[in-house]
Amino acid sequence: MCLGIPGQIVELLDGDEQLARVEVTGVRRTINVGLFDDGEIGVGDWVLIHVGFAMSKIDEEEAAMALSSLRMMGQGYDEEIEALLASRVEVREQASASEPESTAPLRSVG
Amino acid sequence: MKFVDEYRDPAAARSLVSRITDLAGDDTFKFMEVCGGHTHTIYRHGIEHVLPRTVELVHGPGCPVCVIPMGRVDDAIAVAETPGVIFTSFGDMMRVPGGNGNLLEAKARGADVRFVYSPLDALRIAVEHPDREVVFFAVGFETTAPSTAVTLCKARDDDVRNFSVFSNHVTIVPPIKAILESPDLRLDGFLGPGHVSTVIGNHPYRFVPQQYGKPLVTAGFEPLDILQAIVMLLTQIREGRCEIENQYTRIVRDEGNPRALQILAEVFELRPHFEWRGLGFISQSALKLRPEFAPWDAELRYAVPGVRVADPKACQCGEVLKGVIKPWECKVFGTACTPETPIGTCMVSSEGACAAYYNFGRLHREAAVSLGRASA
Numbered sequence: 001m002c003l004g005i006p007g008q009i010v011e012l013l014d015g016d017e018q019l020a021r022v023e024v025t026g027v028r029r030t031i032n033v034g035l036f037d038d039g040e041i042g043v044g045d046w047v048l049i050h051v052g053f054a055m056s057k058i059d060e061e062e063a064a065m066a067l068s069s070l071r072m073m074g075q076g077y078d079e080e081i082e083a084l085l086a087s088r089v090e091v092r093e094q095a096s097a098s099e100p101e102s103t104a105p106l107r108s109v110g
Numbered sequence: 111m112k113f114v115d116e117y118r119d120p121a122a123a124r125s126l127v128s129r130i131t132d133l134a135g136d137d138t139f140k141f142m143e144v145c146g147g148h149t150h151t152i153y154r155h156g157i158e159h160v161l162p163r164t165v166e167l168v169h170g171p172g173c174p175v176c177v178i179p180m181g182r183v184d185d186a187i188a189v190a191e192t193p194g195v196i197f198t199s200f201g202d203m204m205r206v207p208g209g210n211g212n213l214l215e216a217k218a219r220g221a222d223v224r225f226v227y228s229p230l231d232a233l234r235i236a237v238e239h240p241d242r243e244v245v246f247f248a249v250g251f252e253t254t255a256p257s258t259a260v261t262l263c264k265a266r267d268d269d270v271r272n273f274s275v276f277s278n279h280v281t282i283v284p285p286i287k288a289i290l291e292s293p294d295l296r297l298d299g300f301l302g303p304g305h306v307s308t309v310i311g312n313h314p315y316r317f318v319p320q321q322y323g324k325p326l327v328t329a330g331f332e333p334l335d336i337l338q339a340i341v342m343l344l345t346q347i348r349e350g351r352c353e354i355e356n357q358y359t360r361i362v363r364d365e366g367n368p369r370a371l372q373i374l375a376e377v378f379e380l381r382p383h384f385e386w387r388g389l390g391f392i393s394q395s396a397l398k399l400r401p402e403f404a405p406w407d408a409e410l411r412y413a414v415p416g417v418r419v420a421d422p423k424a425c426q427c428g429e430v431l432k433g434v435i436k437p438w439e440c441k442v443f444g445t446a447c448t449p450e451t452p453i454g455t456c457m458v459s460s461e462g463a464c465a466a467y468y469n470f471g472r473l474h475r476e477a478a479v480s481l482g483r484a485s486a
Binding site for chain 2: 040089
């Protein structure tokens with residue numbers, strides 16, 4: 001539960017929900033970035049994602065290590081990624097500002 | 111991925127282990143890793159078997175699922191079985207046993223219990239089901255509590271009235287203090303938690319060196335992070351220093367995350383006391399919703415039994431969580447209690463010492479025993 005999944009911010013979404021699009025293992029998801037002040041996080045930054053929120057800002061090296069550690073967990077990793085991908089943190093329906101959800105198979109990265 | 115390999119480089123590990131061996135000399139040291147994530151790394155990579163016999167790692171209480179007492183699980187089930195309720199929980203909590211079974215069993219009996227990844231998923235379910243009451247079972251240390259806080263602010267701002275939170279958030283400092291006060295255990299220092307510290311920073315641990323005279327080094331989750339943190343602890347001791355140090359500077363800042371701390375303070379306040387599995391009641395160790403958030407407080411909205419339930423006699427999670435015994439020293443470990451049929455919480459969560467040891471550590475240990483405890 002305390003796992004952090006690394007993702008790279010690809011778009012900050014407009015609106016008051018403090019949402020951003022991130023790329024996680026090749027799949028794009030929406031996460032909440034409300035635990036950071038405006039301007040603290042930008043496109044291209046890496047973050048650790050915890051329960052749908054950007055928990056900490058990391059560098060690319062840390063992201064690669066976190067991902068590698070997660071993959072070593074095997075089933076635990078699959079479950080965590082699956083849970084993240086099944087999650088929808090947009091509480092109200094959003095007009096999608098970017099391209100439609102990727103339909104990449106979940107396990108292609110494991 | 112060259113840089114990843116650098117943190118798992120066997121030559122670098124050997125060099126750190128040899129420094130640890132030299133620094134320890136003939137003395138013996140016992141360090142507690144507070145965080146369940148560290149416990150996982152230690153067992154996953156067999157770190158305790160590359161350390162010299164003079165340095166022992168003791169597992170601490172930093173597994174949020176493990177420390178929830180039986181009575182709170184029963185409370186959760188009582189809320190879940192209230193007609194009209196959709197009860198949402200992190201997957202880890204589903205199999206945690208209470209006195210009346212677990213949430214999965216409640217679901218099998220007909221309760222609408224749903225697994226969610228994020229508290230925001232629970233809020234979304236509430237928005238989508240205005241005719242139902244949605245309750246979120248909030249667990250976790252300061253790593254997770256800010257996410258619940260943001261979700262509650264959102265429920266307030268959007269006036270979502272069919273949503274509430276059953277808060278079981280706990281804080282990391284009081285159990286460290288309780289362990290330092292415990293006569294059962296003599297510790298020489300701490301590996302401080304990584305992710306919790308990204309939120310609270312390093313300052314809240316100052317009492318550890320100042321009042322108890324023990325060093326604390328906040329550590330990352332890679333095997334070399336753990337070894338390097340042990341080197342830093344031993345170096346402090348050998349140089350006659352006793353302070354807070356940060357090995358995990360890649361992520362942890364001394365001041366933590368001010369925005370997360372601010373929102374925590376806005377939404378939560380300390381409970382006078384809270385029961386921890388194995389550690390008993392610890393004062394000011396858990397978070398409840400502030401009065402302004404009363405409409406979203408499940409403990410005020412539902413008849414929560416609030417009955418204290420003693421742990422099963424056979425289960426020794428309490429001693430494991432305090433670091434008094436190792437998982438394999440528990441009488442039911444690996445026999446009556448396994449990850450498939452857990453009796454205690456430490457066997458449920460992947461961060462629990464028993465589950466981590468069951469899945470990884472015992473293989474390293476058996477190998478080490480059969481090789482006459484070969485070094486790295």
